Amino acid sequence: MVSARLAVLAVAAASIFNGVCALPQAMDKRMATVTQVVRPVVKVFVVVDQDGNTISYSRSTVQPDATPSPKPRRRKSKTSATTTTPPAPALDIVETSAPAPAQTSQSSGGSTDPAPVADGKLGLGIVYSPYHDNQMCKDTATVESEIAAIAASGGGYNWLRIYGVDCDQVANVVTAAWNHQLKVMLGIYNVEDDAAFNADLSSLVSQVKTAMTATGKKDWSGIAFISVGNEVVNQNPGNAEATVSKLLSYAAITRKTVQAEGYTGSVGNTDVWIWYKTYPQLCGEDNLVMINMHPFFDGNCDVASSGAFLKTHLAEIQAACGADKQVIISETGWPNAGDAMGVAIPGQPEQAQFLQLAASNLDTYMLLTAYDEGWKPATPSVERHWGILGSSPSH
Template sequence: MPGAAPDPSQNRAAGAPAGAAPGPGAAALLLLGLFAAAALGYWLAQGWPRQVAEPDPAPDGDRVACLSYAPFRLPGETPFDPAARVSRARIEADLRILATRTACVRTYSVDQGLDQVPAVARELGMTVLLGAWLGRDRERNRDELARAVTVARAERSAVRALVVGNEVLLRRELPEHELRATIEEARRALRKAAPRGSPIPVTYADVWEFWLAHPGLADAVDFVTIHVLPYWEDDPVGIEQAVAHVVATYRRAQAALPGREILIGETGWPRAGRARREATPGRVEQAHFVREFVRTARAEGVPYNLIEGFDQPWKRRLEGAMGGFWGLFDSGGAPAFPWRGRVEADPAWRVGLAGSAAGALGFGLLAAASRARGRRLLAQALAGAAVGAVAVAQWRYAAAWHRDG
């Protein structure tokens, strides 16, 4: 009838209670649905098993030549704590885990209880690349070197070599002539201790560019130890070319230092952190690199040590998340990835799906409690699914980047 007031019931969604706000339109529902699907799809992709490089099929193809070892793998542990001292029991427990993958470990210092590593390694049938840490403090350097030489003499059967200094030139903590004198001092001490036998070899370890920039230093060592880390290169190398880059760099060092035995003292790939151009961290990427590199190094006769045995949470404070996740074992001592077969990007992907389901249920119940029906109820459930999935992703991200592990 002309002039009659419109009936409000004609504008209500079917089944909606009186006074309820109109439900979202089709476009809004579609947008929410796409957002929820993307969040769910992310977690499903994280759990999708991916094919990566397979290791050598030989029975011992799952063994690696050597692994860097530091005991500071639990939250709150750090070598920067002057009171920190690792117990013999802890070293033994750690080496028993590492022995499932290797018969050799590389250490970086003989301070804070690490002088016990060679004796424990010997008892377990393992060998050690024994490290002596050098820095700016000359007096501390003398004490460290004296202790390292003493340990090496006492554990000759377990110590494969003495590594005098690690990336000292990179950090610019000693000039070349002083570093050289320190290395030569260690060589003289070990030769004096073995007048009739072969002295323990002495080396120095640094990034490969510094060996090429200081080739004369090779005369001071028994063999050269280079670090080749594709992720950390000034021009980062993506995972598909990473192993080829390591081998090519090794050959380049051989050509630049003819007649010198060369060991790759550090190489590896991070499992978390930010991408550096084409170099993307990840569990799948780490598994791919380690498997392919170990197989290639064996085939081409390249001696190496992988960095590293265990994740080191304390390194996140220095380098971000990408510093703390290089281990073949996580900070709890569990394998970081399967050695054979397909690999999931994130083994916690089911937690993401559970978070999505919990979000959908929680938002849905809240909506139902407010007497939402139809499109409003569906919209709330979709929003909850998206929020739950994103919340778990954010939690995982924050956990990886947390500086104190």
């Protein structure tokens, strides 16, 4: 079993974002609660000030050995008018036709080939978790069988996302994905200090080489993108500027290292979308910009408004990053069960509606997540219930 440290999960009152979801007449002000959990967890902060007009939310996956991050400080929001998306450059991935919309349940048939995508776009991706519900690592055979099921589900997935290097997940997931013609977005999660970062970077490179040996592949073309950190700025709002600087430095080191190994794709940092307005340098050096965006956690957006939420705020970040970048949403979704957050109601019909709206409003994006994740904390109740394909076959 992977060792674990306690982490902190805090949930506070809902917030709004200008231009998409209307402010309800009465703001529900709930006090923050704290729950201790084990294993990698997802931390969710949704914060308002005493006047009910501050925006701040976060949603962060935390590795088991990571130091718990501090509670977010209350801060005044910065609103901006809705903008028009500048022309985005094409990614260096060229295929054909448009992706099929994601399905809400796993089918027994279907091709193991990914859905073809339009020129310059990677299409639809999905997050894959390497942990059993009992917090044990999934072995190589389990990863292979589950990724085979994802590829055959009829959902039209072209790529997978993983967040770290523990559980041999890079070697196992990349090998299975390449066997089923899927690309993979890799992540370096542990960026607390130089030693943790360097260890993860070394492991990532080593495990990609293991996957190459297992599949006979000679290059890194099956790696879609690499993210250094996930929502790290959002976990450290009181030290955001220094955190941004450190992340950009780590991304530069990663870029140099993997390019020396033959990788030619984008390397960047992934964070909650609101931070790219304050720190546009997070858009990075490469063509691609990866952001996380969850309408559900706004709390004042019902599922019917989620497509407009995604499209509008994606345009804002595209404007912040500039026309020479292509901004994609690297994590979004809607829970299929659990408690409501304001007017955001979880459920299978709502999740199905979200999938259709996301497909109508986005080109390249990543859904959270392939299977429900029982290893996550039970509080808030939605955290275990984002699976597009239901429960993991292996649990």
